[in-house]
Amino acid sequence: MDLISPQVVVWAGWVSIVVLAIGVFVRAAWPMLDRNGSRSVKRGHHVRHTEHAPFGD
Amino acid sequence: MGQILFNGLRNVWTTVTDRFGRVVARFIIWCIGVAVAFFPAIDSADVGIEWPPARMAAEINERGYFCNLFFVSVVVAILAISNLLDIIIRRVHTLGWITKALAITGMGYQIIYILYAVNHFGRLAHSRGQAIPADLFSWDLNVIWISLAVGISIEIMIALTE
Numbered sequence: 001m002d003l004i005s006p007q008v009v010v011w012a013g014w015v016s017i018v019v020l021a022i023g024v025f026v027r028a029a030w031p032m033l034d035r036n037g038s039r040s041v042k043r044g045h046h047v048r049h050t051e052h053a054p055f056g057d
Numbered sequence: 058m059g060q061i062l063f064n065g066l067r068n069v070w071t072t073v074t075d076r077f078g079r080v081v082a083r084f085i086i087w088c089i090g091v092a093v094a095f096f097p098a099i100d101s102a103d104v105g106i107e108w109p110p111a112r113m114a115a116e117i118n119e120r121g122y123f124c125n126l127f128f129v130s131v132v133v134a135i136l137a138i139s140n141l142l143d144i145i146i147r148r149v150h151t152l153g154w155i156t157k158a159l160a161i162t163g164m165g166y167q168i169i170y171i172l173y174a175v176n177h178f179g180r181l182a183h184s185r186g187q188a189i190p191a192d193l194f195s196w197d198l199n200v201i202w203i204s205l206a207v208g209i210s211i212e213i214m215i216a217l218t219e
Contacts, residue, residue, distance in 0.1 A: 002180070004173040006196035013203030016166040020210045023159040024217055028072040029065030034153030 094132035098125035124181035
């Protein structure tokens with residue numbers, strides 16, 4: 001007996017593809033929305049800006 | 058509103074053209090990995106490359122080597138998990154919330170897939186030499202297709218993040 005049915009895997013796959021497609025499009029179109037809320041970044045302990053900050057500009 | 062949409066579409070175009078080389082490089086590496094994973098199925102079942110692939114899969118199943126074909130989706134999942142863990146762990150402090158959400162979505166699918174595949178692959182390997190039932194074959198083929206699609210989507214998402 002499988003832990004999960006193949007139907008669940010297929011549905012989860014479709015949901016993931018749709019979410020990934022919309023997310024990649026939104027992030028590329030409006031990079032300012034993809035903010036980094038990490039406190040350690042604000043304190044400057046790591047990198048100060050998001051790695052993909054320019055993202056098209 | 059029109060200006061925001063226009064700027065957004067222009068940003069998409071610039072992003073894709075700027076990172077086109079990375080997307081192509083990741084795509085080629087991914088295709089090589091998947092092609093290598095196909096060899097055991099093609100070799101053990103002794104079938105030629107046929108079109109459409111579903112017919113080839115049916116032939117591999119008839120010869121009792123479907124578990125070798127299913128193995129392709131396992132390799133795709135391992136590639137995706139490896140790359141996702143890389144960006145989640147190594148670059149977690151520098152990623153934006155959308156990128157994190159996309160990485161977690163991809164990882165969520167891979168966890169669901171692994172929960173299905175670990176047990177199922179063992180069962181398929183146990184019944185090697187005999188064809189699996191038609192309905193299970195149909196669903197497993199869908200699982201393989203969807204795993205390939207999610208795998209390449211994750212690779213493109215990561216390439217556009219770099």
